[in-house]
Amino acid sequence: MSTLHPKLADVRDTIHRRNPGEAEFHQAVDEVLLSLTPMIERHPDYVEDSLIERFCEPERQIIFRVPWVDDNGCVQVNRGFRVEFNSALGPYKGGLRFHPSVYLGIVKFLGFEQILKNSLSGMPIGAGKGGSDFDPKGRSEGEIMRFCQSFMTELYRHLGEYTDVPAGDIGVGGREVGFLFGQYKRITNRYEAGVLTGKGLAWGGARARTEATGYGTVYFVEHMLAEQGRNLEGLDVVVSGAGNVALYAAQKVTQLGGRVVAMSDSGGYLVDTDGIDVAAMIGLKEKRRGRISEYADTHGGRHVSGGSIWEVPCTVALPCATQNELDAEGAHHLARNGCQVVAEGANMPATPEAVEVLREAGVAFAPGKAANAGGVAVSALEMQQNATRDSWSFDHTDARLREIMAGIHRTCVDTAEAYDVPGDLVTGANIGGFLRVADAMNAQGVI
Ligand SMILES: NC(=O)C1=CN([C@@H]2O[C@H](COP(=O)(O)OP(=O)(O)OC[C@H]3O[C@@H](n4cnc5c(N)ncnc54)[C@H](O)[C@@H]3O)[C@@H](O)[C@H]2O)C=CC1
Numbered sequence: 001m002s003t004l005h006p007k008l009a010d011v012r013d014t015i016h017r018r019n020p021g022e023a024e025f026h027q028a029v030d031e032v033l034l035s036l037t038p039m040i041e042r043h044p045d046y047v048e049d050s051l052i053e054r055f056c057e058p059e060r061q062i063i064f065r066v067p068w069v070d071d072n073g074c075v076q077v078n079r080g081f082r083v084e085f086n087s088a089l090g091p092y093k094g095g096l097r098f099h100p101s102v103y104l105g106i107v108k109f110l111g112f113e114q115i116l117k118n119s120l121s122g123m124p125i126g127a128g129k130g131g132s133d134f135d136p137k138g139r140s141e142g143e144i145m146r147f148c149q150s151f152m153t154e155l156y157r158h159l160g161e162y163t164d165v166p167a168g169d170i171g172v173g174g175r176e177v178g179f180l181f182g183q184y185k186r187i188t189n190r191y192e193a194g195v196l197t198g199k200g201l202a203w204g205g206a207r208a209r210t211e212a213t214g215y216g217t218v219y220f221v222e223h224m225l226a227e228q229g230r231n232l233e234g235l236d237v238v239v240s241g242a243g244n245v246a247l248y249a250a251q252k253v254t255q256l257g258g259r260v261v262a263m264s265d266s267g268g269y270l271v272d273t274d275g276i277d278v279a280a281m282i283g284l285k286e287k288r289r290g291r292i293s294e295y296a297d298t299h300g301g302r303h304v305s306g307g308s309i310w311e312v313p314c315t316v317a318l319p320c321a322t323q324n325e326l327d328a329e330g331a332h333h334l335a336r337n338g339c340q341v342v343a344e345g346a347n348m349p350a351t352p353e354a355v356e357v358l359r360e361a362g363v364a365f366a367p368g369k370a371a372n373a374g375g376v377a378v379s380a381l382e383m384q385q386n387a388t389r390d391s392w393s394f395d396h397t398d399a400r401l402r403e404i405m406a407g408i409h410r411t412c413v414d415t416a417e418a419y420d421v422p423g424d425l426v427t428g429a430n431i432g433g434f435l436r437v438a439d440a441m442n443a444q445g446v447i
């Protein structure tokens with residue numbers, strides 16, 4: 001593994017000093033700077049004009065109050081965020097997360113990863129991310145609607161189809177995007193469909209957007225397996241999480257002949273070595289918003305409260321829940337049990353220590369900014385359809401998604417080879433994503 005280039009070490013120290021207490025943002029930046037080292041050694045011009053400092057500094061950070069009235073008539077106050085990180089390639093683009101853990105450091109790590117991801121997708125989109133420390137768990141539909149309306153009452157002034165285009169993330173799905181879009185429309189008196197993505201199909205949404213992140217991750221895995229001369233047929237797969245990304249990753253795995261042997265939510269994990277019935281799981285989680293533990297009561301398998309899903313033997317592991325959910329111990333379990341491929345469906349779910357354990361054990365590893373880019377890529381296709389007032393078929397959009405994921409995989413593999421680290425998809429993704437943004441920033445002057 002390379003050591004950090006001295007100029008990049010200076011940048012890292014400045015970022016840590018300027019952004020105290022933002023552990024996740026530091027983690028994301030440290031990983032990228034380390035990966036850029038071989039490129040800076042070959043092209044020192046990329047550290048001129050403080051390009052890397054500018055790359056790591058958001059263009060704009062918006063923090064706002066979100067007051068709303070709960071079902072008991074009490075006023076609640078949450079904090080809202082939107083970090084507009086980089087617009088070199090297009091309007092700021094990236095999701096909104098509603099989860100009690102959200103603070104500036106989380107939004108910045110997500111926005112920073114989004115720059116490289118959106119660049120790798122090849123689409124004309126910049127990068128942003130936002131959210132709130134609002135906890136939707138246990139809240140009524142009315143409370144969620146009032147929260148979304150209040151959130152948009154401040155955020156709307158920063159958005160626009162040519163400015164900033166949010167979408168969903170943890171705790172924000174089709175229902176919340178609907179409430180947000182409705183409020184934007186009321187305030188602006190404009191049917192600006194391209195201002196949000198992940199919309200319902202009847203009102204400007206794109207077919208396959210719901211499935212895109214999970215499907216895209218599995219398409220990426222197909223390419224990783226093809227490099228090893230095989231496919232998913234008959235393989236055991238562990239998928240952590242049971243939200244949008246996890247459910248549709250699991251669906252695609254089963255469609256391609258793999259067996260999903262474990263899934264999880266924040267209450268624990270479910271193991272079924274005969275293969276989880278993914279259609280039933282989608283019904284439970286998406287339609288009934290139930291807990292994963294309820295699946296065992298009706299469909300079999302064993303539910304384990306707490307514990308580590310990474311102890312379940314598998315050949316392929318897809319962490320699809322949240323950041324830092326796969327630590328070194330989990331990675332050791334995976335490697336010891338014969339896991340050969342890990343691809344991140346979530347954003348930064350593997351800790352740096354876990355990635356190192358997998359690397360040393362020879363497990364192929366794909367970072368989220370490459371493997372989960374299918375979601376934002378199809379969001380860009382949704383914007384394209386909105387701009388032309390068109391609506392494509394599922395198959396057409398899915399075919400575009402497949403092509404995009406193949407392109408991202410190729411960029412990562414080729415870039416890793418070009419920088420003498422064949423098979424290192426982390427370096428390939430970071431350098432491959434960085435170059436397109438850096439060249440655009442350079443062409444646009446000191447921005
Ligand atoms: N929805 C999308 O299109 C995209 C999502 N992602 C990432 O994928 C991951 C999952 O997002 P979604 O599926 O959209 O969210 P979601 O809200 O639909 O599902 C999140 C899942 O993770 C679990 N989870 C959340 N926090 C947890 C915690 N602290 N501990 C254990 N489990 C936890 C939840 O129980 C749920 O099963 C996130 O990292 C997100 O940033 C990445 C690219 C696109």
Ligand SMILES: O=C(O)CCC(=O)C(=O)O
Nearest residue numbers: 093094095167375376379
């Ligand atoms: O579709 C989008 O714009 C959001 C995707 C996202 O937030 C992500 O890629 O992490």
